[in-house]
Amino acid sequence: MDWWFWPLSLFVFTLIIGVIAPISGVGGGVLFVPLTTAFFPFHPDFIRGAGLIMALTSALSSTPQFTKKGLANIRIIAPIVIVSIVTSILGGLVGLWITSAFPEGKYYITIMLGVVLFVIFAVMLTSKRVEFPEVREVDSLSEKLGLKGAWYEPTLDRVVEYRVTNMKIALPAFAGVGFIAGMFGLGAGWANVPVLNLIMGAPIKVATSTSMMIITVNDAAAAWVYLSRGAILPIIVIPSVVGITIGARIGAKLAVRARPRIVRYIVLGVMLLAAVLDIYKGLAGLGYVPKVF
Amino acid sequence: MREVKVDPMNTAFARTMEILTYIGLILMIVPGLIYILTGTGYVDTVKAVENWGKSASEFWKSTKGIEVHGYSWFLNNLSYFDCLSIIGIVILAVTPLFSMIASMVKADTKYKIILLIAVIEFVVAIVRPLFMHVTGH
Numbered sequence: 001m002d003w004w005f006w007p008l009s010l011f012v013f014t015l016i017i018g019v020i021a022p023i024s025g026v027g028g029g030v031l032f033v034p035l036t037t038a039f040f041p042f043h044p045d046f047i048r049g050a051g052l053i054m055a056l057t058s059a060l061s062s063t064p065q066f067t068k069k070g071l072a073n074i075r076i077i078a079p080i081v082i083v084s085i086v087t088s089i090l091g092g093l094v095g096l097w098i099t100s101a102f103p104e105g106k107y108y109i110t111i112m113l114g115v116v117l118f119v120i121f122a123v124m125l126t127s128k129r130v131e132f133p134e135v136r137e138v139d140s141l142s143e144k145l146g147l148k149g150a151w152y153e154p155t156l157d158r159v160v161e162y163r164v165t166n167m168k169i170a171l172p173a174f175a176g177v178g179f180i181a182g183m184f185g186l187g188a189g190w191a192n193v194p195v196l197n198l199i200m201g202a203p204i205k206v207a208t209s210t211s212m213m214i215i216t217v218n219d220a221a222a223a224w225v226y227l228s229r230g231a232i233l234p235i236i237v238i239p240s241v242v243g244i245t246i247g248a249r250i251g252a253k254l255a256v257r258a259r260p261r262i263v264r265y266i267v268l269g270v271m272l273l274a275a276v277l278d279i280y281k282g283l284a285g286l287g288y289v290p291k292v293f
Numbered sequence: 294m295r296e297v298k299v300d301p302m303n304t305a306f307a308r309t310m311e312i313l314t315y316i317g318l319i320l321m322i323v324p325g326l327i328y329i330l331t332g333t334g335y336v337d338t339v340k341a342v343e344n345w346g347k348s349a350s351e352f353w354k355s356t357k358g359i360e361v362h363g364y365s366w367f368l369n370n371l372s373y374f375d376c377l378s379i380i381g382i383v384i385l386a387v388t389p390l391f392s393m394i395a396s397m398v399k400a401d402t403k404y405k406i407i408l409l410i411a412v413i414e415f416v417v418a419i420v421r422p423l424f425m426h427v428t429g430h
Contacts, residue, residue: 003342007329045349053382060314060388067307070297074306074396078407085414089421099348106348145403152297159297216310216389217411221418223386227379228422230361231349234334234378235341238325 010040011239014054018247022255024267026124028244029055029187031271034117037110038277042236044109045099048185049226050236052092052219055187057241058248059215066209070151076164076202076210079145081217083171084178088218091182092225104286111282113184117275120190121268127194135201138165142200149206164200173199174214182222187215301399309395313388321381324374334375335367363422390415 014032021028033051037044066072099105138147148163173195181188192211196202202210226232284291332338336356344355353361364383367376390412397408 003332003339004329006342042345043348043352046345046352049349053385056385057318060310060317060385064307064311064314067303067310068299070299070303072303073300074302074393075300075404078393078404078411081411082407082414085411085418089418096349100350149300150297217393217415220386220389221415223382224418224422227382227386228361228363229349230353230366232379232382233336233341233345234321234325234328234375235336235338236345237382238322238329238378242322242326 006040006042007235007239010036010236011243013039014240014243015247018244018249019251019254020247020263020267021244022248022251023260024264026264026267026271027055027187027189028058028248029185030120030190031267031274032240032244033185034113034271034274034278037113038274038281043099044106044113045096045226045229045231046233046236048095048183049223049231049233050240051185051187052181052223052226053232053237054240054244055181055185055215056219056223058244059187059212059219061245063209063212063216066212069209070149071205071209072213073147073149073206073210074213075145075149076147076196076200077213077217079167080171080174080214083175084214084218085221087175087178088182088222089225091179091184092222093182094179095183095185096225096229096231107282107285109184109282110278110285114275114278114280114282116180116184116186117271117278120186121271121275123190123194124268124271127198129193129204130197132160132162132203133197133201135163135165138163139168142167147200151206153205160203162201162203162206164196164202164206166199166201170195170199178218181215181218182225185222185226188218189215302396302404305399306392306396310388310392313384313391317381317384317388319381320384321378324381325378328374328378331374333373335370335373336375387419390419 017028017031029051033047036047063072098108142165150159150161153160177188177191189211192214193207196207196210197204283289328334340356344352353359367379370376393408393412397405
């Protein structure tokens with residue numbers, strides 16, 4: 001097989017992910033890593049490195065616009081990233097240590113990724129979204145930090161003011177999410193958004209935008225770990241980033257017209273399949289089950 | 294009322310991020326595409342394909358006979374398009390750091406301190422590989 005087959009396949013594959021992600025409401029980054037691990041011949045080190053850069057690029061592209069509109073707020077993310085920068089770096093270090101220290105490390109990571117994917121699947125299936133949560137009381141830390149803001153909401157034709165709370169409760173959650181993001185190269189919107197929306201009381205638009213801002217900092221910090229270990233290869237990163245960027249633009253236009261729920265369920269089904277395949281692939285690599293693919 | 298007064302901290306953060314992201318993306322994608330289309334670089338594409346199933350440490354031993362600890366693997370080879378593409382990634386990876394620094398300038402004392410801690414952590418993340426080899430070897 002010619003060498004260009006895989007980069008070209010990766011481009012087409014990420015283009016499809018890019019189109020589907022906005023329609024289904026499932027992040028492209030969270031689909032890329034498990035599916036590529038299941039179906040492509042690359043080592044998980046390079047897949048996670050590419051996953052981080054993909055999630056970083058898309059978050060960097062959207063965050064400035066959200067921030068200028070008042071939707072993403074650095075006042076909210078600053079205390080969070082103090083914790084999550086450390087854990088995302090630790091996640092990257094642990095992930096690369098497992099694959100380099102153990103001969104079977106690649107399979108351990110693949111199995112763990114499958115398990116994490118089950119958790120993500122459960123979170124996505126069960127977590128609800130509250131458009132404008134009511135924040136009755138603000139805890140003392142959040143009050144002192146002045147965690148509030150405002151944005152113009154075109155659907156209401158008015159400026160919506162918001163405030164958030166429960167920073168102390170949310171911090172451990174963001175620490176855990178940062179670790180998982182760094183270790184597996186995943187975008188972390190699936191976890192950031194419910195924490196910001198349901199625990200801290202941020203309106204859903206603020207939660208999704210601020211989550212993007214958090215991803216820029218966490219994934220950039222973790223990317224340095226992968227860069228310093230040579231786990232970022234342009235031959236994998238470039239087709240992935242170009243594919244998902246073009247796909248996301250097509251997907252965003254299609255999503256404006258229709259977002260059938262069936263697409264979301266199909267994508268969640270594919271995620272579940274990827275989780276099973278990743279676990280099977282890992283177990284097969286360790287010799288616990290026969291290799292079938 | 295459609296006008297929203299955005300916190301100057303946020304405006305500074307957004308402007309810096311926007312500019313650096315454009316530069317980073319161009320520097321990453323243009324040389325990266327040239328590398329993939331021509332097939333030649335610091336790591337030959339055919340060799341990369343033959344070895345990308347190996348862990349990062351094994352990959353570099355097999356393709357270039359080196360152990361990678363730090364950033365010299367691409368900084369010393371900037372005449373190759375694949376390494377030049379990594380410079381774009383470096384700019385993207387440093388963008389949130391500069392955005393936080395820009396935001397610090399507009400922040401009140403409380404947030405200056407919080408952002409300074411985040412900035413220090415970020416800088417440590419960048420320089421850590423230069424003096425530590427926590428890799429399991």
